[in-house]
Amino acid sequence: MTAFAGVGASLKNGAVPFANASKWELDIKTDTKDVTPIGADGAWAVYLGTLNRWTAKITGWLDTGDTAQANMLALVGQTVPLTLNVNGTPNGFIGSAILNEIAPNIDAQNPESCVYSFQGSGPIDFA
16 A cells, blocks of 8 residues: 555645645444344444545635635635545545634744644545
8 A cells, every 4th residue: 555645635614725834634423222132242342334424625725816715715604525534635525514603823932823624515525
């Protein structure tokens, strides 16, 4: 397996690339329900997978001159298309998500940063 350096990664809001992102995170999960029957074999719990879900976070240097970031500031609560590339195009995750939080971090001793949080709405695909 080839290891990739994060510096080769990228991300987009639709067709608009984030110019000043420093990190993206993706969390894909499935809900489970305990369906263990009485007398389960070996006393092991049995689970059923139900709904899949995903969330994403983008961290970047706060820059309202970055078109993607400027767009995000007006899109809280809206569904946006995301592309999270692992190491350049076309290796990435593509889906639509609701922008549910913008969290600027202003510190006199460090660069200003901002975290954009998303709740996936529908599937996320790897292409």
